[in-house]
Amino acid sequence: MKTISVVIPNYNGIDLLEKNIPPLIEALVFAKTRWEIIVVDDASTDLSVSFVKTKYSDIIVLSNEKNMGFAETINRGIFLAQNDIVMALNTDVTVDKNVFEKILPRFNDFDVFAVTPNIIDPRNGYNQAIYRLKPGFCWFTDRCVQLAKIDSRQEVPLFFSSGGSSCYDRQKLLQLGGFDPIYKPFYVEDVDLSYRAWKAGWRCVLEPGCSVLHEANTTISKYNKRRKIKFIAAKNKIIFLWLNISDVKLVFLYILFFLPSLVWDIVSFRKYKLIGTFMAFCHLPEVVRARRKRKALFLVKDFEIIKRVSL
Structure with a gap:
């Protein structure tokens, strides 16, 4: 079984960390493999850092001296990670118990770069994971497809793997240099990373047998107009x-x-x-x-x- 490092970028997410770390640890233990959790704090003003250090002594905590944005923050954890696979996990995502048990074997295929579970909005059951391209008036547009509309018995390729709840082959991730900070402060970093992987000859795919829960467009909207x-x-x-x-x-x-x-x-x-x-x-x-x-x-x-x- 592949080993797993979970990297969590955090900004003022103490309530979300308190909610979502316990099911994450449960899923990691259930997978029966070596694991580590790395929380990278992006200059929070709440008590996130002290909460994690006090309650979870085994979790590695890194702290930015100033707010750096998503890419530079998560890259600190990626470059520190020691295991075969890296999961980029946002604080507002709740993982199912079987997520690593299902995802990790997919990386036995050498050409797989990223694997994404179903990303379900608990408010409406909408699956946010399966993005495909569609020709538009001046260019291509992306569309989110629901699992019921496709044949999940075959491999499901993804235009991009979500940077908030996907697992990546660490060696390939390092070869690409991680997420590109040019997109600071947020958005499109995961699209860019996935597309670079496709251009390098690797694949981004869905694992339909497991899910995470995520309320779309809540965290960024909380702090930005x-x-x-x-x-x-x-x-x-x-x-x-x-x-x-x-x-x-x-x-x-x-x-x-x-x-x-x-x-x-x-x-x-x-x-x-x-x-x-x-x-x-x-x-x-x-x-x-x-x-x-x-x-x-x-x-x-x-x-x-x-x-x-x-x-």
């Missing part, structure tokens, strides 16, 4: 395309539809993409440097990946 979240998401989606798309035809299509999509954004009174574009341009030198570093692992063509993960 909705409009700000939309601007950041738009900016990061643009950076994702600049960093990763390399097929000539797709690059041409992106350039062709770039201005029309901005015009549509303006006339529809949204302006999220317009402002997100200006925000993205501030990172252009950083994007250029990062893209050069990534090119060595651009082994699979974009169209091949899109074919695998499209509706």
Whole structure:
């Protein structure tokens, strides 16, 4: 059985840690393998750190001196982790008892990079795990598919594995450098990581035999205004395309539809993409440097990946 390290990024999540650490430990013990839990605190102002240190002496706790955002925070735990598999787990996720028993054997397949359980919103039963691509007006859009709509007897490929409740092959994760901090403070980091894995020839898949519970869009919304979240998401989606798309035809299509999509954004009174574009341009030198570093692992063509993960 593979061994497992669980890395939990935390910001003012003492109530969530108190709720979700006990079922996590139960699931780890049930898996009958070596395990560790690493909590990385992102400069919380509550009593999260003292709570974990006092109640769970076996849990490793790292503390940021200042707020660093998701990627840099979770990467500290990833780089410290010692076991075969790393689970990135948000504080607001409750794991089922069998989650590791089901997921860990999937990594016996060498080409598997990430495995994601069903991610169920307990308020409505909605499954947040299965994202696929669909052609849009100017580009592709992603759509969340429900498990009942697909044949789960076959392997279920995912456009991306959620960075809040997925397990990753640690060696491959380190080879990719973890989550990219260019997306600071949040959003699209997990999409980027998964897509880089696909381009390197690895797979992101669903494990339909187990689940975690997660109330969607609660934690980030608690600390950020909705409009700000939309601007950041738009900016990061643009950076994702600049960093990763390399097929000539797709690059041409992106350039062709770039201005029309901005015009549509303006006339529809949204302006999220317009402002997100200006925000993205501030990172252009950083994007250029990062893209050069990534090119060595651009082994699979974009169209091949899109074919695998499209509706």
